[in-house]
Amino acid sequence: MFYLGSTQPSPTRLNWQQRFRELAQSSRHLLLRQYYQQGLVSPDTPVSETPIMALDLETTGLDPSQHGIVSIGLVPVQGQRILNSAAQQWLVKPRFELTNSSVRVHRITDSALQTAPDLIEILPEFLAAIAGKILLVHCADIERRFLTAALQVRLGEPLQFPVIDTMALEAKVHRAKPLSLWQQFRKTPRTSIRLSASRQRYGLPPYLPHHAVTDALACAELFQAQLATRYTPNTPIADLWS
Amino acid sequence: MSSDQLEIEQLEVLSFLQRHSPFQELSLPEQTTLAQQIDVAYYRAGSEILTYNAPLDALYVIRSGVVETFRRNGDLYNRLAEGGLFGEQGLLRGKKVRFPARALEDTLIYLVPAVAFEQLFDNNEFFADYVEVGDAMRRATPRLAKAADHQLMSAQVCELVNREPVMLSADATVYEAAALMREASVSCLLLTDPAKPEHICGLITDRDIRNRLVAAGLQSDINVQQIMTRELVTVQAEQFVFEAMMIMLRHNLHHLPVLQQHKALGVIAIADIIRHESNNSLYIVSSIYQQQTVAELAQLRPAVQACFVRMVNEDANSQMIGSAMATIGRSFKQRLLELAEQQLGPPPIPYCFVALGSMARDEQLIVTDQDNALILDDRYVAEQHDAYFAALANFVCQGLDQCGYPLCSGNIMATNPRWRQPLKVWQQYFSDWILKPAPEKLLHSNIFFDLDGVWGENQWATQLNQQIAQQAPLHKTFLASMARNALLRTPPLGFFQDFVMDEDGKHNKSLNIKRRGTAPLADLLRVYALSLGFDNPSSYQRLARLSKLNILPKGRADDLRDAYEVIAMTRIRHQAAMLQQQQNPDNNVLPEQLSEFERKHLKAAFQVLANAQKFLKFHFQA
Incomplete structure (x- = not known):
């Protein structure tokens, strides 16, 4: 498992540009070398000039060692616009059995997945789509762990990448201070930083969750709302990624 | 894109399109294709969305939030919520922003790219009508106009032009001109320069044919140029209707060509202006005073309703509509009282006819009971005078009923002897209500505290209002009961x-x-x-x-x-x-x-x- 926080004291200081140059040399697999060779924008690039790609993975569960990816949604973001018209989506066949509960959640059935390719087959397209872009997700932990595990299994190497996490940006505002004693005593519930609750705070409409492209779009919209509320178009990208 | 990739299902965008016009009327394949072409943008409350004359590349559809659009002079043009569209005017006219827009609340916008918009506009009649023709209507409904930005006189000349101009080359004969007039059933032709067909060189009317040809003993095979009017007086399409009217009065014209720059847009006749103005509240008020019988007055009802509808469609605010309707209602009362006095003879003692309730509050609408009363001179002696005033009240109240103001179900009318009393009795009524308040009693007399003189000794109504204004503030029990x-x-x-x-x-x-x-x-x-x-x-x-x-x-x-x-x-x-x-x-x-x-x-x-x-x-x- 790959936790940036454990290796670097201050994640925002992490020089991802430098890291990518090193990985482009050291990676063994051609696909990964090509991905890292695309490089990254410098950390001081204004967010409005950074190519960003919202990502959502739909999985059969929460544990990468037992569950697999069933679909991937990508929605590009450029400046103030969410380029939903350039969205991409793949259905992939997980290497684990589908459980009934996950079918209910994603509305993707076994028969639909029987004909779907393995992740390895769409990997060239997927990596080409995200190369040179900063990934944007809600709850980076899940996406990172699943992508890392999936690539570790298939290529023998993990994927490393900077991420803007809309959940972490919400946590900065709503989880900055621990609950006071009084709040603990009153059992005040902590502000929810889940996707739908966060969207509601910015006046964004409710979307039905668990559909990869819709969730990626929902995340991109939340990000735009966060930018408009707390940041400026000139905010350096390094203030947002981790 | 490889075949492994699914066709993108834009579930949320699609379901939004399926809930709102003019997209819900599209076919499913059209909706699906459109859903895949839409981009998204977010605007925080108070931020500019579109600035005037900036290039425009999409139709803006509000997914959530509220947006205000403005005229160039900064006046509010429209206020839109979920499902509302803006930018369509700009897309249709040179892809530049015509109405700047600002987010009033945090707003999420779905952007329909200009190409997709144009495709729908060209291929789908409903869509085209909705975005183009429907604009004025859609605007009239959800809009909250500012109080000051409306004038009844703001109608433009182009609104009166209802057909293309009928034109003829100036080398035609008068006979040909007359034949064309009959065929097109118009009383006026625009004549174009034979050398430069774009250029209007004159105008001929049926009056010209009568006065300058028939009456002058000329033959109809002469050239139109011999009798046409050469010095044309014209009006520009965007000038106001009242300007056109002034021009026609000043030059004693019956027809006036309307130009858009140099191109002829049509011809308006004096009758067009009269028809336009006939729904005006001032016109109705003046015609009320010209009617000679109750039956004639009752025939004005449709005109009153048309006037009401027209004011609503012209975005008048509630005060303008309420006071126009109150003025019309007051005029009906006054004319009915004049007619009553003609029939019954002059009143034996002075009186004041008062309006109560919504008319007095200047907020009368189209559905309204009549609420009225009579204040009589203090020399009133029932045996001598009441027969006259009972008949007067009956004439007016029945007349109002026929004119569309139904009788008051609570019997608060001058026909009720209780509400047909001398001034001193009215003063006593008000003193009793204020000094000895009983909530149940006051419940039925609420309406008397909105009182306005309509006819006769109106100063008595003013006196009663002053009495109320002096006594009421001092009596807490009365106020509490009213509250x-x-x-x-x-x-x-x-x-x-x-x-x-x-x-x-x-x-x-x-x-x-x-x-x-x-x-x-x-x-x-x-x-x-x-x-x-x-x-x-x-x-x-x-x-x-x-x-x-x-x-x-x-x-x-x-x-x-x-x-x-x-x-x-x-x-x-x-x-x-x-x-x-x-x-x-x-x-x-x-x-x-x-x-x-x-x-x-x-x-x-x-x-x-x-x-x-x-x-x-x-x-x-x-």
Whole structure:
């Protein structure tokens, strides 16, 4: 498992540009070398000039060692616009059995997945789509762990990448201070930083969750709302990624 | 894209399109394709979305939030909520922003790219009509116009042009011109220069043929140039109708070519202007005084309704509509009284005919009972005089009934002997109500505290208003009783901020906007007016004076004024819509027929009213 926080004291200081140059040399697999060779924008690039790609993975569960990816949604973001018209989506066949509960959640059935390719087959397209872009997700932990595990299994190497996490940006505002004693005593519930609750705070409409492209779009919209509320178009990208 | 990749299902975008016009009318394949072409943008409350003349690459569709669009001079043009569109005018005219837009609330926009917009516009008739023709209509419904930005005289000449100009080359004969006039059934032709067909060189009318050809003994095979009018007086399409009228009067013209730059757009005749103006409230008022019988007066009813509908469609505000309708109602009364005096002879003693309720408050609408009374000279002796005034009252009240003002179900009319009394009795009535208040008694006499003289010795009405203004503020029990009565009718809001419907009779799913909205608001304003000694019964005057005094918490009087406008306009639009559908207008609004935007604002307005009622209760210990 790959936790940036454990290796670097201050994640925002992490020089991802430098890291990518090193990985482009050291990676063994051609696909990964090509991905890292695309490089990254410098950390001081204004967010409005950074190519960003919202990502959502739909999985059969929460544990990468037992569950697999069933679909991937990508929605590009450029400046103030969410380029939903350039969205991409793949259905992939997980290497684990589908459980009934996950079918209910994603509305993707076994028969639909029987004909779907393995992740390895769409990997060239997927990596080409995200190369040179900063990934944007809600709850980076899940996406990172699943992508890392999936690539570790298939290529023998993990994927490393900077991420803007809309959940972490919400946590900065709503989880900055621990609950006071009084709040603990009153059992005040902590502000929810889940996707739908966060969207509601910015006046964004409710979307039905668990559909990869819709969730990626929902995340991109939340990000735009966060930018408009707390940041400026000139905010350096390094203030947002981790 | 490889075949492994799915066709993108834009589930949320698609389901949004399927809920809103003009997209829900598209076929499923069209909707699916469109859903895949849409981009998204977010605007924080207060931020600029579009600036004037900036390049425009998409139709803006509001997914959530509220947006205001503006004219170039900064006047509000439109206010739009979920499902609302803007930018279509700019896309249709050179892909530049025509109406700047700003987010009023945090707003999420779905962007339909210009290419997709043009494709739909070219291939789908409904879509084209909706975005182009429908603009004015859509705008009229959800809009809350600013009070000052409207004038009845603001209609432009181009609105009167209803057909292409009929044109003929100037080398034709008069005979050919006459034949074309008959064929096109017009009384006027524009004549074009044979060398430069674009250029209008003259005009010929049927009068010219009569006066300059037939009467002069000429033959019809002469060239039109011999009798045409060469020095053309014209008007530009964007000039105002009243300017065109002035031009025609000054030059004694019956026809006036309308130009758009140098191109002829059409010809307007004096009759077009008369037809346009005939729905004007001033025109109706003047024609009321020309009618000679009650039956003739009753025939003006459709014109009154047309005037009402027209004012609504022209975005007049509730005060303009309410006072225009009150003026018309007052004119009917005055003319009926003139006719009554013609029939019954001059009155034996002076009198004053007074209006009560909505007419006195200057907020009369199209559905309204007549509420009136007679104040007689103090020399009144029942045996000598009452027969005359009973007959007078009967004539007027029956006449009003025929003119569309039904008899008052509560019998508050001059035909009721109790409300046909000398001034000193009226003074005693008011003293009794104020000094010895009983809530039940006051409940039925609320309406007398909105009183306005219409005919005769109007100063007596003024005197009574002054008496009320002096006595009322001093009597707390009276004010408390009035306040208690004002709280009997509450706005129709449930615990969860939903509309509470009335469940009476056939309207079991509607809300009575008068009983639950305008009436409790008028009651509330009356209590404050009485407590502060205002002597003008107009609701607008009451609101204006209330906001100058610091009686209500800061800003609340202005909120109340806005709430009043929202509730009153909802009622007015409802009645205008019913009239346009040839139904009898009523006060029963169906919430599902309101736009999302209207519902939201109506709820907010009711909330303001509910809060004001709470404050009233506290203020007067009611």
